[in-house]
Amino acid sequence: MKLEKDNLKCYCGGSATPSEIRMEGLKLRGWKCKECGETYLHPDDSMRISAIRKLKSKPFEATVAKAGNSFAIRIQKEAAVALALKIGEKIKFTIEGPKNANISTL
Ligand SMILES: [Zn+2]
Numbered sequence: 001m002k003l004e005k006d007n008l009k010c011y012c013g014g015s016a017t018p019s020e021i022r023m024e025g026l027k028l029r030g031w032k033c034k035e036c037g038e039t040y041l042h043p044d045d046s047m048r049i050s051a052i053r054k055l056k057s058k059p060f061e062a063t064v065a066k067a068g069n070s071f072a073i074r075i076q077k078e079a080a081v082a083l084a085l086k087i088g089e090k091i092k093f094t095i096e097g098p099k100n101a102n103i104s105t106l
Contacts, residue, residue: 003029004042012036023049051082 003018010016014035021030021039028049029042041049055078063074083105085091094102 004031007031008040010036010038010040012038016040024052048082048084051078055079055082 003020005018007018008016008031010033012033012035014033016031016033016038019030019032019039021028021032021041023041026045026049028045030045031040032038060076060079062076065072065074085105090106092104092106094104096102
């Protein structure tokens with residue numbers, strides 16, 4: 001996570017400096033005002049947290065595909081964006097039962 005370089009002008013007239021903002025277990029980019037304590041989220045991270053809130057607990061269908069001698073699971077792009085997945089990234093996969101599995105980012 002790379003913070004912005006420039007300060008932001010706060011509505012109170014003060015100066016908000018780039019800072020890390022923790023929200024729902026995530027480290028997000030943003031700015032925090034030294035004068036009044038107001039925080040501003042980076043627009044990209046704001047969109048991501050909105051996507052997570054919108055998609056949370058929504059069941060997705062995924063397609064099992066063949067990839068060499070392995071299986072690949074294709075997931076919808078909006079789910080990948082909400083999880084900020086990158087091609088080639090490792091994720092954690094846990095078998096919960098005969099018909100249940102859990103995936104999580106590392
Ligand atoms: Zn302020």
